Amino acid sequence: MTIVLTAVGGLIALAAVGGLVVMILFAHAYGEVHADMRYPYDDVTVTSCRTDEETRRPVAGVRITSEAARQGTYTVYLEFRGHAAGSGKTVAAGKRTLVVKDLAVGATAAERVVGPVAVPGSAECEVVDVMFRSTAGAVTVSPSEP
Missing domain, CATH: 1.20.5 (Single alpha-helices involved in coiled-coils or other helix-helix interfaces)
Known part of the structure; x- marks a missing residue:
């Protein structure tokens, strides 16, 4: 045993x-x-986030520097929040989608994205997802003539 x-x-x-x-x-x-x-998310940066003085809506500065292997379209999903002064609470202020078409390899695009609703205090802007779709043309081969 x-x-x-x-x-x-x-x-x-x-x-x-x-x-x-x-x-x-x-x-x-x-x-x-x-x-x-590399992930498309690595190519996107929120360069600024502020509250517009007149509309009180959040405004994000977004920069995309393409490090992809091919030309393509970036779709960036942003989420906005506001911070009520003194309360410490965060208030959802909506979502926006930014599309930058046919960005060349190594090129940079800078865009301004305005949130959909006003925020009570300071704004917070966050990239929640990024998608990349190559728009580089496929190579076509013509059939040989008989």
């Missing part, structure tokens, strides 16, 4: 160590594959 328990314990320990080795190898391979990967 002691031999059986020792053998079963050894197999369980071997399976645990083997599983750990597989997880470590997977994590290493995953990191290597994704090491140079």
